[in-house]
Amino acid sequence: MIKIAVLGYGTVGSGVVEVIERNRETVNKKAGEDLEVKYILDLRDFPGDPYEDRLVHDFGRILEDDEVSIVCETMGGVGAAYEFTRQALCAGKSVCTSNKELVATHGPELLELAREHDCNYLFEASVGGGIPIIRPLNYCLTAERIESITGILNGTTNYILSKMEYEGADYENVLKAAQEKGYAERNPEADVEGYDACRKIAILSSLMTGKNVDYRKIYTEGITGVEPRDFEYARQMGMSIKLLAVSRETKDGTLAMVSPFLIDAEHPLHMVNGVFNAVLVHGNMLGDSMYYGRGAGKLPTASAVVSDVIDCVRHMGKVIMCFWDACDADLISIDRVEHRFFFRVKEGSENTVKALFGDGLEEIRLPGDVRECGYITPVMTEKEFADCYGRLGDSAVGCRLRLEA
């Protein structure tokens, strides 16, 4: 019998208890041992809850109980969650987490602590919710040199962009509807500004490089500037607009960035709509492989946490390999990154555009629209583009977008 403690009885924490309960037979069979949730830590009381008797308010109870060998950290944040995780690992208790912020902030340190104490720190649920992606990178694609990872890693923004694309609605209205449906938070900043996707690509980039990719150094741009008009151009070009989190090995170092991108209908990520997430991994032998599914939600995320618990049980006393060193990865400056860009200008700016960008532009016009015009640039660096684009001044309309190659 393996005894577990769940920290935080919110959406994911209660999901963990539910998955272990509802799939008891499968879970115990796959673990090779019977699992039991012995404690649930939460500051709140839950009178009448079927697991009321497991509730404790004091982490010390869990820490001191030698029977507890695995802790599920589903609290979130980098305060108490960090402290409790450290203490659990130092006591030789493995920790399974859905807390992307903590993993992105203190991953290497916590992994090192786990190694020192012959236990494990696992975080499958921290990226892509229930989609297996951490374990595929760590256990499956082990014969590959991973050259790039491109993900749709945030369900809220993908839902908003899909709605804008298919219904022609504007950002503000779609956001409001998403908030009413519970697909977006009351304070949507972490999602719509790309911060959530940034934490997640920091984790994936770290696993790709084997070094630490600091999320604070990742260029991050959200979706708040994308307009319905941009989708009209995208449609005209047979493309879609997605918030992509990108990590790529280049000859000068690792590129990591989050930004809305125009992508082709042929691109595997083009079909990822609504709250779904997907991660496209390019390896030097396999080429592209893609992992697709629900990137959030109570039970999908909880399922990933429980799969980590099962992995811990299977490797009790043994450290599962995970290559994520504390030393910083060599990130290249966004200025040096090359893309094609799309931008829009007011009618009558043709000469200004030509003077700045030269002749290599592709012109895109929406049928019947004489007020403005779109352009696609050749491949150029971010710096070259920003220099020219900045000088367009009032001629530019809306935001500019990057094209995913």
Add this chain to the structure above:
Amino acid sequence: MIKIAVLGYGTVGSGVVEVIERNRETVNKKAGEDLEVKYILDLRDFPGDPYEDRLVHDFGRILEDDEVSIVCETMGGVGAAYEFTRQALCAGKSVCTSNKELVATHGPELLELAREHDCNYLFEASVGGGIPIIRPLNYCLTAERIESITGILNGTTNYILSKMEYEGADYENVLKAAQEKGYAERNPEADVEGYDACRKIAILSSLMTGKNVDYRKIYTEGITGVEPRDFEYARQMGMSIKLLAVSRETKDGTLAMVSPFLIDAEHPLHMVNGVFNAVLVHGNMLGDSMYYGRGAGKLPTASAVVSDVIDCVRHMGKVIMCFWDACDADLISIDRVEHRFFFRVKEGSENTVKALFGDGLEEIRLPGDVRECGYITPVMTEKEFADCYGRLGDSAVGCRLRLEA
């Protein structure tokens, strides 16, 4: 230093040697040990080959060498490959294979042999080439009750169907072109009749149920009956035609079948074109997740074999869990399976169709075509459909197709 033997120096076998060589640094790091290919078994000689000195013609040399702890079986077939695998496992040498036929035929027995001798029989490369799917089922989706698996598991047929769809070409011509490009074998039967996909879904179904799904009991239908005209109807309905391998838990037992299906544009497998493969897994907590990539090819397949080798090294002396018992899974008869069906009839057969199928049909007409007409039935069992369809006699044109829900 871990010493390896490769059995069969054909496409995949030489790929294994190449992956270990070209990705030496990554592979050794991920394995935690240095790997060395000590022997390559082949009946042929390869004068001038850089690995000529490793070539042996006698399996006994490998078997008797205690230094060899891992054997990669990339020979194919169920004759010598079976014997060598048995002998290697009995000698405590782990075996990693790309041989779907052997795994589908003798999987449970070989897994049991491995368990008895504290070694492993791993077969990631046997399904989906380089796409991780065996390990995601065995290591990742462990907290899920898997309810269904639907796959595009054969690249040759998917390439042919994609070409027919996008170029309007007929089956025979596309097959010939595919053979010239090396995408189809000279004798294409195993691919186009669905036998290859059948072996693969037998393996996935066995892992889903934990019992043995005998591939000889799986209803299997190939793509040779699909006509360009079927794609015209599919386009008219906003659908595509794919050869699907399906495994699904029903209240009466497990359904397993291979057949061409009409699928909606919204279906995640709709975007899988050309030689790509994908597997859609439905779990009771996570819902849908999909695994997509190159389902064949020298280096992708070899990469999967090498990932198995790395897994063996990480678990030396320890048996990796795999739930696939020898006892037969409870398969339901194809007669009882329910679908909607699509079929075509000659013009003037409306009354016959109505008399046989009743009023619940949806009529599909191609613009400008007065020679024939298509129908979609309501949900009905295979037996009910076959009874009515058989009585259409000469009125029926072409083949009938199933609709994927």
